[in-house]
Amino acid sequence: MSDEELMEAFCQSQEETYLEQLILRYEYELYHYLKHFLGDAQLAEDVFQATFLQIYLKNSQFEIGRKFRPWLYIVATNQAIDTQRRNRRHQHASLEKNLRMLGEELEGISLLEILPGTYPAPPEELERSERAEKIRGFIEQLPEQLRQVILLIYYEGIKYREVAEILNIPVGTVKSRLHTAIKKLALMIRGVNEE
Numbered sequence: 001m002s003d004e005e006l007m008e009a010f011c012q013s014q015e016e017t018y019l020e021q022l023i024l025r026y027e028y029e030l031y032h033y034l035k036h037f038l039g040d041a042q043l044a045e046d047v048f049q050a051t052f053l054q055i056y057l058k059n060s061q062f063e064i065g066r067k068f069r070p071w072l073y074i075v076a077t078n079q080a081i082d083t084q085r086r087n088r089r090h091q092h093a094s095l096e097k098n099l100r101m102l103g104e105e106l107e108g109i110s111l112l113e114i115l116p117g118t119y120p121a122p123p124e125e126l127e128r129s130e131r132a133e134k135i136r137g138f139i140e141q142l143p144e145q146l147r148q149v150i151l152l153i154y155y156e157g158i159k160y161r162e163v164a165e166i167l168n169i170p171v172g173t174v175k176s177r178l179h180t181a182i183k184k185l186a187l188m189i190r191g192v193n194e195e
Helices: 003-013 016-038 041-057 068-089 095-101 123-141 144-155 160-167 171-194
Strands: none
Touching: 003 016, 003 068, 016 041, 016 068, 016 144, 041 068, 068 144, 068 160, 123 144, 123 171, 144 160, 144 171, 160 171
């Protein structure tokens, strides 16, 4: 069954197995997007769960014949923005956030990977990893509107039209924000290379 057929079946029958199939389909993809968007694995997990809770509670708002994926990302993005607003008001310090501020990404790394090994990493792999980490850092520095577009288009592979629907903006604005974001990233990267 397609995503739309599963959602339609869930809306009509309220049979949770249809929704569970959608959760399984989007478990990795949507969590990955939210993790990039929020910059925090635990928050991403919470927002992922809140997203599907909203879909469960507000399934009557799903328009039959509408694409499911853009609607899912609209709900997820709105949940993420709400969470960010709440967290700005109730900021708390944690070891994980403090380490991330120091530029160390320890999440998902085992103790064996942290301990020094006897064999050095291949230089190309190390260089690629460092470059990717710098670019991720630059993306985090972008204003939220620009960061959203970069994450949706480049990290999630969502088409301009669907991004426009998710963010509730015209396609031209999506292209403009993407162009601006890429220009800002290029300037940031050149600044690092000139040092």
